[in-house]
Each structure stands twice: as structure tokens, then as C-alpha cells.
Amino acid sequence: MRAIKSVALWLALGLTPAYAAPAATPTERTLREACGAYSQAGMRECLVAKVDESRKALKAAEAEASGRLAGWDEDLKYVNFAKVRLAASTKAFATYRKDQCSLAAALGGGAIGNALEIWRLACEAELNHWRADQLQRATVDLPLK
Structure with a gap:
């Protein structure tokens, strides 16, 4: 209820939340194309770097979501429930990502060669970025204490 009142107040005042939509989440295809100028081995190394970048973005988004839940202006029982659900969702996402990228x-x-690994790496990078965006959108407008 507080969230609805908060959004209504923002809109009534003609304000918009500080959140701005992120740039489009890269897809497997765009990631492979971005690294496509290299040889197959170079393409793999490029995608390893993209996965590393996406992992960092995901870790940051998870930490930010956790921090926003900790500062959420809501009854403690709902805050704690949301924290438990975030942890479960994070675990389920890791399982989903592994299976989907397989x-x-x-x-x-x-x-043959690095080709199969290139497909897997592009998938992992895309899903990490997608999840980071999803977590940010889910928690950015929570009213804080």
C-alpha cells in the first residue's frame, strides 16, 4: 500500500522516479556478433570477458536489491519474506541459467572446437545481464526509510 501511495504522490507532483531504463540487454546473438571480428579462439576470449562483465553487473544488482530490501519502508515481516524470496529466486536463477545455457x-x-563453448558463454552473459536488469526494475521504486 505504501508503494502505491508513493508512486501516486510522485505522479501527482509531476515527478518521475530516478530510475531510467537501462540500455537494451545484449542478446546471445549481439554478443557473438560483437566478438565475431576475432578468430574462434579470440572470440571465445572476448566472450569470457563479456561473461566476467555480466557476472560483475549481476553481483552489483543482487547487492543493490538486497540493500534496497534492507532499507525498505515496510513492515519487518514483509521485508524478511521478500529477502527469503530473493535468496530463493537467486538460487533458482543459477539453476535455470546452467540448464538453459547447456x-x-x-x-x-x-x-567442434570452441564453437559450443561460444554458444554457452553468450547465453550466460545475456542471462546475467537480463537478471541484473530484472532485479533493478523490481526494487528501484521501493520506498526507503
Whole structure:
């Protein structure tokens, strides 16, 4: 209820939340294309760097979401419940990402060398960025104490 009142107040005052939509989340395809100027080994290294970047973005988004929940102006029982659900969601996402990216690699079919790993890495980077964006959108407008 507090969140609804907070948003209504912002809109009544003609204000908008500080959150601005992030740049489009990179897709597997755009990530592979961005690294496509390299040889297959170089492409793999480029995608490893993209995965590392995406992992950092995801960790930061998880920390920010956790911090926003800790400072959320809501009854403690709801704050604690949301924290438990965030932890469960984070764990479920890790399982989903592993399984989905295994599928992405399998869709490379009979490819050899680094090709299957390239598909898996692009998938992991995309999903990490997607999850980071999702967490930010879910928590950015929580009213803080």
C-alpha cells in the first residue's frame, strides 16, 4: 500500500522516479556478433570477458536489491519474506541459467572446437545481464526509510 501511495504522490507532483531504463540487454546473438571480428579462439576470449562483465553487473544488482530490501519502508515481516524470496529466486536463477545455457551449447549441434563453448558463454552473459536488469526494475521504486 505504501508503494502505491508513493508512486501516486510522485505522479501527482509531476515527478518521475530516478530510475531510467537501462540500455537494451545484449542478446546471445549481439554478443557473438560483437566478438565475431576475432578468430574462434579470440572470440571465445572476448566472450569470457563479456561473461566476467555480466557476472560483475549481476553481483552489483543482487547487492543493490538486497540493500534496497534492507532499507525498505515496510513492515519487518514483509521485508524478511521478500529477502527469503530473493535468496530463493537467486538460487533458482543459477539453476535455470546452467540448464538453459547447456541447451544453448547443445543447439550448436556437431560444431567442434570452441564453437559450443561460444554458444554457452553468450547465453550466460545475456542471462546475467537480463537478471541484473530484472532485479533493478523490481526494487528501484521501493520506498526507503
